[in-house]
Amino acid sequence: MVQLRLGPVTVGGVVLDNHLLLAAGILGTTGSSLARMLSLGAGGVVTKSIGPHPKDGHAGPCLVVLEDGLLNAMGLPNPSKEFADEITSLAKKPVIASIFGGDPAEFALVASWFKDRVAGFELNLSCPHAEGYGAAIGTDPALVKSCTHAVSVTGVPTWVKLTPNVTDITEIGKAAEAGGASALVAINTLKAMRISTGMRRPVLGNRYGGLSGSAMFPVAVRCVYELYESCNIPIIGCGGIATADNVIEMMMAGASAVEIGSAVYNEVKVFEIIKADLYRKEGLPSTEIIGCAHG
Amino acid sequence: MVQLRLGPVTVGGVVLDNHLLLAAGILGTTGSSLARMLSLGAGGVVTKSIGPHPKDGHAGPCLVVLEDGLLNAMGLPNPSKEFADEITSLAKKPVIASIFGGDPAEFALVASWFKDRVAGFELNLSCPHAEGYGAAIGTDPALVKSCTHAVSVTGVPTWVKLTPNVTDITEIGKAAEAGGASALVAINTLKAMRISTGMRRPVLGNRYGGLSGSAMFPVAVRCVYELYESCNIPIIGCGGIATADNVIEMMMAGASAVEIGSAVYNEVKVFEIIKADLYRKEGLPSTEIIGCAHG
Amino acid sequence: MDDNLPVPVSILRVKKETSLIHTFVVDRSFAFSPGQFVMVWVPGVDEIPMALSSENTITVQKAGDATSAMFNLGKGDKLGIRGPFGNGFAKGEKLLAIAGGVGAAPLLPLARADCVMTLLLGARTENELLFVDQLDECTDVLIATDDGSLGLHGFVTSLMDDLNLGIYDRIAVCGPEMMMRAVLARVEEKGIAHKTEFSLHRYMKCGLGVCGSCCIDPSGLRVCRDGPVFSGDLLLKSEFGHYMRDASGRKKPL
Amino acid sequence: MDDNLPVPVSILRVKKETSLIHTFVVDRSFAFSPGQFVMVWVPGVDEIPMALSSENTITVQKAGDATSAMFNLGKGDKLGIRGPFGNGFAKGEKLLAIAGGVGAAPLLPLARADCVMTLLLGARTENELLFVDQLDECTDVLIATDDGSLGLHGFVTSLMDDLNLGIYDRIAVCGPEMMMRAVLARVEEKGIAHKTEFSLHRYMKCGLGVCGSCCIDPSGLRVCRDGPVFSGDLLLKSEFGHYMRDASGRKKPL
């Protein structure tokens, strides 16, 4: 297997401890659990998506396990502004605040609460199951550009997380780039549903949800590959990554770093395990691997 | 498990032997293999997609097996007009010709070759990896409507197969309905890619391909559910179906029948196996199940 | 496919334990260790964590939306069950169990497993005492009620003072958090916090260790996956007994 | 993940068997039964089916794009391998094997498995005969060349006429389809078609039994999955020897 040499890692303006970040919404609701994931080997952590108002999220069931992935509709539960207190103990750590809003002004407001406390922002323009937020905005290039701009003017590194549930993801990636994004995160979950045949109703409280985990990996690789061909800012690959070889595959598709979420379900120590496989002293520099499957 | 009573099955103007059809492009290149699948229990068969000119398809690799699905980029290989001879021995059987073209005129041309030989047409407006065909057309509602119309005027039942690689599949479904479609088939494969890390290049000859099999089932269920809420013609569910319970789940989402493709890889007798589980004399009428997860 | 979707179960019978606590007997058994819980899907309402009080029962206290909706269900109605999840109580030879209110639910199967020598059972008043008869059958039960209507007049912690705690190799506790905190204070004084185990209640969305809504400070451990049973030691310098979080993740004092 | 992506292998050595046939020795071994094949990915060109001539070799005749591209590869170059696929030859005790041209490739491992009593080897001319030495080491080889440059002047079918076919319990055949058809005609005359097995070559896209490009008339059986080895019986009333299909699925006469 291809292995990497672990040198300094800076992606989209954020200095990371390694190439592996904790994805948004996974064990990211409290400062303590983010600190735990950093201590368990994550090179950076993305917080739960924080919005302009506290939200309780959707009624349950919110998350079910499938054979090869997870299906969730949390409904963006978040403590809003109060979350700032959670992360005070994490100053100087590679913490990225995932934020969402319904328009550029809301994005700017939420960003203002955190801009001095985090290493970067990740704009959730991609959650497939939150009315008026996430993908409701992230499928419209003009809104993507204006929301990105509203945050990138803070000068804090601004990553934009994209939804795969669009006809052409490169169009959205270009809009984010035009709005001043410092990096693209690809991808959020695939819009999906399962029905309980015994109950004769959709299994999630919200009916529709997002598919994550191994099942979506080939779609995520495709999206990263497409974005690498059409955009000029770094890409953070996300979706179904569970092994060091998956990380290498994402990098070959064009990712400069990756985010890992669902794999935490099988193994909370997944970062340590992947790191042990991914890195060795005589490994290749990541520059030799990133995007090497193109051309 | 919910089981069905097997009565007469007519879906979108086509009389089937049961609710399970062989999906397009799976063992559908020759009359003999279609006949074999009928004899192995398929209630109807959809042919390989046939176009206006013979095509050799993409260079290999064309199909790889993943943990939970298949990834393919065949490139619509097909014998074009000569295919009419293949199916002469199948007159009166539930054979649906899958056809494609680059514009309404080409669709009309291809349909004219088969209209007296088949029980129905399925328009491939959804293959995600064929330049100028399939999803290249199937993402544009106006083209979907005009191509559908070009075939539905023959009076032969006209099913339209949709791609999930769009921002809003219901918009495409409505366009097909407006063009005179007698049923919608949902869905074709998810646009996807895998990279061989050992070879440092995409594993398919065509680089991009389509993901099918279990991995995509939750996306297919979601699409069928969405279409059932917004369209008024029958829906044929397709994507990742491998068990009788999957069939029931698709029906609860709103499918009147289903197509099965990738599951043939694990077991060529999959139709017989599912039938044995799905039907029994005291089973429910399908009308009680179709769409019952709504509301 | 080998999916872990909720398992549909039918309610066979509802047993009214007290006015606010009902036991739901379902038509399917789940192999579990005492202290493990399931996520119970009340269709159209919500999904909530519940300890298994036996392999085919849950014992539910009316608390809010979902539990109230359950109180309207009867024979033949359906629930969806995911699990069992979590760690459960550690094994021991000579156990003391301390139960407050509906906290008796996960302790009943522990007592039935025949390792509980003594069980302290508390409630506000006599007719809110849970499982008195069932527990009597399998262990030595000592009772305390806040109003003195049965047993000792006072809290279960007072019952502890009358016992020689040294004879137990482990102490398993489940009940309202204020009561558990009082127990923890008592065992800390006596220097035996490491022998105790507490089953925590926290707001849970996933039950799978993924969403983070149940994590406790300062360890960041997940009640649903690393717990719900934690050693007293670990809880001493923690949020336990001080605050928890609501559905949005905001802290709320106990 | 437990994916079945092509396994990358490096070429260790290329052995020039004849001017048009090279054997590629790779750095990885595949457990297989004689007659099974692999899909060989020539990066940037195509993927083609090839019999394994041993657990770490394929023996390739230059035929078109992909095979020609392979002839430009050497030590250290990479190929991708999927498989082995297909059924392989049935086991037997006393086998007769009949090879024409590169058809000797799947028969060499059969001969090495020590069950082939006699092998008939044919080619156009002496220096196109494949594996003469290797086969000589493990079985009794009889040779025919079209031009008489070595062995019998004529076809392998003539060699058959000199043998007592009754002593063999099975007959395994691989070679150009015209030659195999001639063999089939001969065994049919003698009423022993049921004892024969033929390894078919058909255009293949997937090798997995899914796409349908390799199906034969009238059974609809898949050469890649139900074959590539079929009994002579089954082939008698079939397309075999008459036509095949090209990449588009159009019939082309032999």
Ligand SMILES: Cc1cc2nc3c(=O)[nH]c(=O)nc-3n(C[C@H](O)[C@H](O)[C@H](O)COP(=O)(O)OP(=O)(O)OC[C@H]3O[C@@H](n4cnc5c(N)ncnc54)[C@H](O)[C@@H]3O)c2cc1C
């Ligand atoms: C591991 C575990 C095991 C449990 N086992 C049982 C059991 O066996 N029997 C039983 O009756 N209950 C048990 N609970 C508590 C039960 O899950 C809650 O009472 C239930 O979720 C309330 O749901 P609701 O919709 O009815 O109330 P809501 O409308 O959600 O809330 C009503 C009130 O209860 C409070 N509340 C909600 N959830 C909790 C909680 N987890 N802990 C404390 N207060 C809460 C709310 O803040 C609110 O004040 C358990 C909880 C956990 C975490």
Ligand SMILES: Cc1cc2nc3c(=O)[nH]c(=O)nc-3n(C[C@H](O)[C@H](O)[C@H](O)COP(=O)(O)OP(=O)(O)OC[C@H]3O[C@@H](n4cnc5c(N)ncnc54)[C@H](O)[C@@H]3O)c2cc1C
């Ligand atoms: C199960 C199986 C095992 C095989 N084992 C071997 C082997 O061990 N060694 C070996 O050299 N070859 C073997 N072949 C044949 C080999 O696969 C083809 O020669 C190869 O695919 C040609 O590829 P190409 O791109 O070089 O030629 P192309 O450019 O594809 O074609 C060149 C010419 O060869 C013809 N051709 C292509 N494929 C076939 C085919 N499958 N059968 C007959 N004619 C064909 C074409 O019609 C054309 O005339 C095997 C085929 C099968 C199905």
Ligand SMILES: Cc1cc2nc3c(=O)[nH]c(=O)nc-3n(C[C@H](O)[C@H](O)[C@H](O)COP(=O)(O)O)c2cc1C
């Ligand atoms: C339970 C859960 C909650 C999630 N919450 C968020 C969120 O709040 N914001 C967000 O941008 N993505 C969220 N996601 C999406 C993940 O960050 C990630 O994009 C997706 O799960 C794919 O990666 P994975 O396969 O590694 O999990 C969530 C995913 C899951 C499973």
Ligand SMILES: Cc1cc2nc3c(=O)[nH]c(=O)nc-3n(C[C@H](O)[C@H](O)[C@H](O)COP(=O)(O)O)c2cc1C
């Ligand atoms: C090898 C292969 C070839 C296919 N060819 C076609 C095709 O020609 N036309 C078409 O409409 N769909 C084609 N499909 C898509 C299938 O018909 C089906 O929509 C998809 O595979 C999802 O169903 P499944 O998961 O049951 O396979 C093909 C799929 C595969 C795997």
Ligand code: FES
């Ligand atoms: S409830 Fe989601 S992590 Fe515990």
Ligand code: FES
């Ligand atoms: S090559 Fe695809 S079915 Fe045989």
